Amino acid sequence: MFNPSRDQVRSFFIDTWRKARAKEVLTPMETIATDIIALHPEYHAIVEDPDAIDRDFPPEAGQINPFLHLSLHLAIEEQLSIDQPPGIRAAFDAACKRRGERHDALHDALEALGEMLFEAQRKGTPPDGATYVRSLRRRAGLE
Structure with a gap:
């Protein structure tokens, strides 16, 4: 299982944004990350700063x-692409x-994901995908 360090995650976003701005070839994951970063101009100065x-x-x-915010966006995009946890795409x-x-x-999904992760940490239990969905x-007014 892929378990990047804090520095690896941050380097990924910084390097990806640099590559995108330089019009270099991006991997599919970098393309998704670039789209996410583009949605957040308030973070551009940060991802443009290697320090x-x-x-x-x-x-x-x-x-x-x-x-963390960008990483959660990326996680949600991956979840949506494979409908995992089941039902997340429809929700x-x-x-x-x-x-x-x-x-x-x-951002609704981010809040739902954050709440579920917080509860799992607080209770010392595994994340509950059904609770998240x-x-x-x-939030979508379906329940």
């Missing part, structure tokens, strides 16, 4: 970790219809 690999983004200082499609904007629906379905 950002070492920056901290403490939530207690009111900061959102842009690399997401419903969220898109309800929100009228794919990026807004992605139900949460997104609720």
Whole structure:
């Protein structure tokens, strides 16, 4: 199983954005990451700064970790591509219809994913895909 370090994840986003801006050939995963980064102009200065690999983004200082945010987007795109957990694609499609904007629906999925991961960590249990899908379905007004 692929389990990149914090620095590897950050390097991936920084290198991918550099390659995209230089119009270099991108892998399919880099293409998806580039599309995600493009949706977040507020993070462009960060992914354009190689020193950002070492920056901290403490939530207690009111900061959102842009690399975590981008990583969650990437995870959701992968989940949607294979409908895993089962039902995530249908729930997401419903969220898109309800929100009228794919990026807004992605943020609904991000919140649902974050809540599920937080609960799993808090309880010391494995992540629960069914809970995640139900949460997104609720956000889409289906439950």
